[in-house]
Amino acid sequence: MHLIITEKNISAKRIAQILAGEEKVKTTKDGNVFTYSFDDRTVVGLKGHVVEVDFEPGYTNWRSTTHTPRTLIDAGIVKKPTEKKIVNLIQKLAKKADLVTIATDFDTEGELIGKEAYELVRAVNPGVRINRARFSAITPAEIRAAFENPVELDFDLAAAGEARQTVDLMWGAALTRFLSLAARRGGRDILSVGRVQSPTLAMIVDREREIENFVPQKYWQLSLTTEKDGTTFEARHTAGRFTDYNAALAAKERTKEPLVVTEVKEGQKIDRAPTPFDTTTFIVSAARLGFSAANAMRIAEDLYMNGYISYPRTDNTVYPGSLSLNGILETLKGGVFDKDVVWVQRNRRSTPTRGKKESTDHPPIHPTAAATREVLGEERWKVYELVVRRFLATLSPDAKWATTQYTFDASGETYRATGGRLIDAGWRRVYPYSEAKETILPGLRQGEKLPIKDLKLEEKETQPPARYSQSRLIQVMEELGLGTKSTRHEVIGKLISRRYVEGNPLRPTLVGRAVIDALDNHAATITEPEMTRTLEEHMQLIKQNRRSRDDVITESRQMLHRVFDNLEAHESEIGEEIMEQTAEEHTVGPCPVCGQDLRIRHSGGSQFIGCSGYPECRFNISLPGTAWGRAIRTDKTCEKHNLAHIRLIKKGARPWDMGCPLCSHISSNIEALHLMPSMTDDLLQRLHEKHIYTVSDIAGISPEELAEAVGTDIEEAGGLVREAEDALEILRRRSELRKLVRKIVPPRKGRSHAKIFRNLLEEGIGDLQALSLAEVATLKKAGIPETAANELLEEARRISSERALREAGVPAVSLKKYLEAGISSPEGLCYLPIPYLAAKTGINPETVHKHVDLVCRYLGRPTPPKVSRQVIERGRKELLEIPGLGEATLQRLYLAGVYDAETLREADPEEVSSITGIPKARIHDYISHLK
Numbered sequence: 001m002h003l004i005i006t007e008k009n010i011s012a013k014r015i016a017q018i019l020a021g022e023e024k025v026k027t028t029k030d031g032n033v034f035t036y037s038f039d040d041r042t043v044v045g046l047k048g049h050v051v052e053v054d055f056e057p058g059y060t061n062w063r064s065t066t067h068t069p070r071t072l073i074d075a076g077i078v079k080k081p082t083e084k085k086i087v088n089l090i091q092k093l094a095k096k097a098d099l100v101t102i103a104t105d106f107d108t109e110g111e112l113i114g115k116e117a118y119e120l121v122r123a124v125n126p127g128v129r130i131n132r133a134r135f136s137a138i139t140p141a142e143i144r145a146a147f148e149n150p151v152e153l154d155f156d157l158a159a160a161g162e163a164r165q166t167v168d169l170m171w172g173a174a175l176t177r178f179l180s181l182a183a184r185r186g187g188r189d190i191l192s193v194g195r196v197q198s199p200t201l202a203m204i205v206d207r208e209r210e211i212e213n214f215v216p217q218k219y220w221q222l223s224l225t226t227e228k229d230g231t232t233f234e235a236r237h238t239a240g241r242f243t244d245y246n247a248a249l250a251a252k253e254r255t256k257e258p259l260v261v262t263e264v265k266e267g268q269k270i271d272r273a274p275t276p277f278d279t280t281t282f283i284v285s286a287a288r289l290g291f292s293a294a295n296a297m298r299i300a301e302d303l304y305m306n307g308y309i310s311y312p313r314t315d316n317t318v319y320p321g322s323l324s325l326n327g328i329l330e331t332l333k334g335g336v337f338d339k340d341v342v343w344v345q346r347n348r349r350s351t352p353t354r355g356k357k358e359s360t361d362h363p364p365i366h367p368t369a370a371a372t373r374e375v376l377g378e379e380r381w382k383v384y385e386l387v388v389r390r391f392l393a394t395l396s397p398d399a400k401w402a403t404t405q406y407t408f409d410a411s412g413e414t415y416r417a418t419g420g421r422l423i424d425a426g427w428r429r430v431y432p433y434s435e436a437k438e439t440i441l442p443g444l445r446q447g448e449k450l451p452i453k454d455l456k457l458e459e460k461e462t463q464p465p466a467r468y469s470q471s472r473l474i475q476v477m478e479e480l481g482l483g484t485k486s487t488r489h490e491v492i493g494k495l496i497s498r499r500y501v502e503g504n505p506l507r508p509t510l511v512g513r514a515v516i517d518a519l520d521n522h523a524a525t526i527t528e529p530e531m532t533r534t535l536e537e538h539m540q541l542i543k544q545n546r547r548s549r550d551d552v553i554t555e556s557r558q559m560l561h562r563v564f565d566n567l568e569a570h571e572s573e574i575g576e577e578i579m580e581q582t583a584e585e586h587t588v589g590p591c592p593v594c595g596q597d598l599r600i601r602h603s604g605g606s607q608f609i610g611c612s613g614y615p616e617c618r619f620n621i622s623l624p625g626t627a628w629g630r631a632i633r634t635d636k637t638c639e640k641h642n643l644a645h646i647r648l649i650k651k652g653a654r655p656w657d658m659g660c661p662l663c664s665h666i667s668s669n670i671e672a673l674h675l676m677p678s679m680t681d682d683l684l685q686r687l688h689e690k691h692i693y694t695v696s697d698i699a700g701i702s703p704e705e706l707a708e709a710v711g712t713d714i715e716e717a718g719g720l721v722r723e724a725e726d727a728l729e730i731l732r733r734r735s736e737l738r739k740l741v742r743k744i745v746p747p748r749k750g751r752s753h754a755k756i757f758r759n760l761l762e763e764g765i766g767d768l769q770a771l772s773l774a775e776v777a778t779l780k781k782a783g784i785p786e787t788a789a790n791e792l793l794e795e796a797r798r799i800s801s802e803r804a805l806r807e808a809g810v811p812a813v814s815l816k817k818y819l820e821a822g823i824s825s826p827e828g829l830c831y832l833p834i835p836y837l838a839a840k841t842g843i844n845p846e847t848v849h850k851h852v853d854l855v856c857r858y859l860g861r862p863t864p865p866k867v868s869r870q871v872i873e874r875g876r877k878e879l880l881e882i883p884g885l886g887e888a889t890l891q892r893l894y895l896a897g898v899y900d901a902e903t904l905r906e907a908d909p910e911e912v913s914s915i916t917g918i919p920k921a922r923i924h925d926y927i928s929h930l931k
C-alpha cells in the first residue's frame, strides 16, 4: 500500500482527487479522521503539527523551588502527540505501507511537520521507503509532477524548524514564568514574553513614546488661487514651509499682481506596474481592502488548500521561468475576468515585473484556477480577486502620466503649480485598488499674465510619526528580520489577544508598556531585534548544513543564561516596577463612598468593581460575568462620577461598551427599586445620596443603619428591609423566567429577548409559576412563535410540578424515580392508584403512600387509603390465576385502580375499559371467572 500524508484534511482530499483522475475516491472515516483511497493508495491529512515540543515531566509547577524559571533553560525537551487520533491512524496505516510519501507544505514549517510524520512512520515500520512530494500549488499539473518526481525529505530544513521550536519554547516559557512570578500575576493575567513577540511589542511601545514626546512645530504655508479661461487652480510659494511667521507675512504682503508665467515644463512620468505578490505585499494590499493580517492569511490559506491560488507563504517576488504565465491567463480566460485577460494578452509587457527578492522555494502568490463569486462567497472572493488582478497587473504595461509644472512670478515672489494627467492607464485598467488622482491645469504660455484671485497664509503644525497599522508593522518586521512570512501575522494576533496592544493602528496597553519597560531596563537583549535576527541567520546555516541544530540551541541556551543572570539579580525591583505601572490598569476612579480607588476585580467567572478600602468600605458594583467579556477600563471618563468607562472584551466578538459603571449601575437598578411598594422618588433620591443603589444593598443593611441613612424611624426602615427582601425574591424568579425564555425562544432580528420579556411582564407573567398557568395565545401575543410557546409551557409546567413535588416533601431520590416513570406533577401523584405508582417506580407501596399523603395535603385533597405490599402481592396472585390475564394486563389494570379480586369484582367494566383500553367483554369475562 502506498500511504500519502498531507498537511491538512482538505489538501488530502484534493490531492486524492487529482491523483485518482477518472477513478472514484473512497472516503472512509476512522475515529473522526478521514482517509481517501483509490487503487493501492491511501491519502490522509494531518492537522498541521500533530505533536508538540514540551519540557520533560516535573516542570509544571510554577512555584517549585527546585525547578525555578531558570531551570527551564536546560530542561529536557520531549515531543508529545497533540492529535492522538491522527497519530494512531497514521501508525496503523504505516504498518501496512510499503511506500510512504510525505506531501506537506513546502517550507520550513511544512518540512518539520513532514519530519514529525516521518518519525511516526519510522517508529512502527523501520524499513519502509519514505519519500517527499514538493509542490507550490494544489493544481493537477503541479501535484502530478510532484508525485512523478519525488525527492527526499530535507532533514536540514526540518532541523532548522526544530531549532526554532526549541529555542522559542525555552525563551518563551522561562521568561514568561520569571516575569509573571516577579510581578505576582497568574491565570489569565500572566505576562507572556516571546522571542519574536517581545521585540515587536517593543517597536510599538517605542513608537508610542516618540508620539508622546513629540513637540509639534508651527509652520506657515503661502498659496494663491488664479484663473485661466474659467478654470481656477492653486499655486504654492516655492519657499515651502515658512518657520518664521514674519517672513511668511512679509512674503504675502510682497505678492502683487500681475502673476507672470516665467517657466513652463512639460514632461512624462512612468507609473510602474506593481511587482508580484510575496506574503508581505499581499498582506499590505489586503489591509487596504479592510482585512486584518490574520484574516487575509487565513483566507489565502483556504484558497490555496482549495486549489485557487498558489502557496501564500513566500518571500519570492520574481516569477520563476518554470511558471507558465500563458497557462494561467488561459485558465482565467472565459470567466469573470475574461475582458481583462483578453486586454492583458493583447497589451502584454515584454517581461513581467519583478521585485527585489528572488528565492527558489515558492513562486510569488498567483491564481491557479478560475472561480466565481457565488462559489467562493464574498470575503474569499475579494481576496481571490485581489490575487488575480495583481497577477494581471504584473503582466500589464506601465501607466503613463503627462506632467505640467508652471512657475510664476508675483512682484519678486515665486510660486509653482504642478499638474498630472493620466495619458495611458496601463496596468491601472486591471488593478483598480490604488487611486490615480489627476490634477489638470489649463494650458499656459511663458510670459502670460494671470490674475490673483485669492492669497492664503495657513498656519500648520508638524505631525508626530504615525502609529503602526498591522500591515505596516509586518513590513517593518520583515525589514528587521523579525519572524518569518508564516509567523508575523500570528505574532501580532498574539499581542492583541494578550492585551499588550489594542486598536488599529496599534497602541500599547499599560501592561504592554510595563513589560517592555521592565525588559528594557534589565534584559534589553530580549526587546532588541538583534537576538532574533541572529537566530534567523543561524537557522539559515542549519538549512545549508553549515551548523548543527544542537550547536545553535546550545548557543541560545548560553545567551538566555546571561539574560537570567541579570534578571535574577533584580527580581524584586522588576516585579515592583511592573506592579506599580499596572495597578492603574484596574483602577476605575474614586469610590463615591470613601474616595479611595475603585478597582476591577476578577475571580473565576465573575467580575465586579470593588473599593480598595475593603473591608472598611464595602461599596461595589456588579458587572456581567466574564462569559460576556472581560472587563477593562477605557480612556473615557464619566464627568458626573469621574469614573473610567468600562468595556467588555471577548475574543471573536465585538467589544461591548458599558459606559460609566456607576451610571449604568444606577439606571439598571431603578426599576428593581420600584418593586418595593413604599418606594417614592424622594426616597430614591435620599438612598442615592447615601450611595445605596440596589435592592440587595437595602436588604443587606440593618434597619438601624437604614433609618439613620434615609432619616426614618427604625420601624419604617424595618418595613423597607422586608420589602427589599420580597423584591429580591421577585427578581430571582424573574431571572429564572428570563433564563428559560432565553434558552427556548430562538433569537431573531426584531424579536429581542428583552422585548419578549417586557411583554410577558405586561401580561402579568413574571415567574415560572405564572408561565405554567398561561395560555399559548397569551405567549404568542408577547411575540413568541407557537412552537416555542408550546415548548416553553411544557418546560414551565414540568419545572413547577417538580418544584411542587419537592416543596410537598417528596425526597430527591424518590422524586427522581417518579420523574423517570413519567409521573411529574403533584396531581399525578395524588390521583394515580398506589399499586400503579409502586409498580411503575419500584418504590415500596407503604413509602408511596407516605409520598401520596404529603402531596395530597399540599394540594388540600383527601389522601387515599393505604394499600400494603402484602395486599398487592396477594391480589397479584389472585388476578394472575384468571385465564388469559397476564403481567401486561395486570399493569394496565393497576392504572384503573384494580389490584386484587375484590377491586376487580367491584369495578365498573366500562370505566376500566376506557382507562386501560382492554375490551369491555374481556373485563366481563375476568369478573365472571371470579364468580
Ligand SMILES: [Zn+2]
Pocket (backbone or CB within 6 Å): 591, 592, 593, 594, 595, 596, 611, 612, 613, 617, 618, 619
Ligand atoms: Zn470606598
Ligand SMILES: [Zn+2]
Pocket (backbone or CB within 6 Å): 638, 639, 640, 641, 642, 643, 660, 661, 662, 663, 664
Ligand atoms: Zn457616571
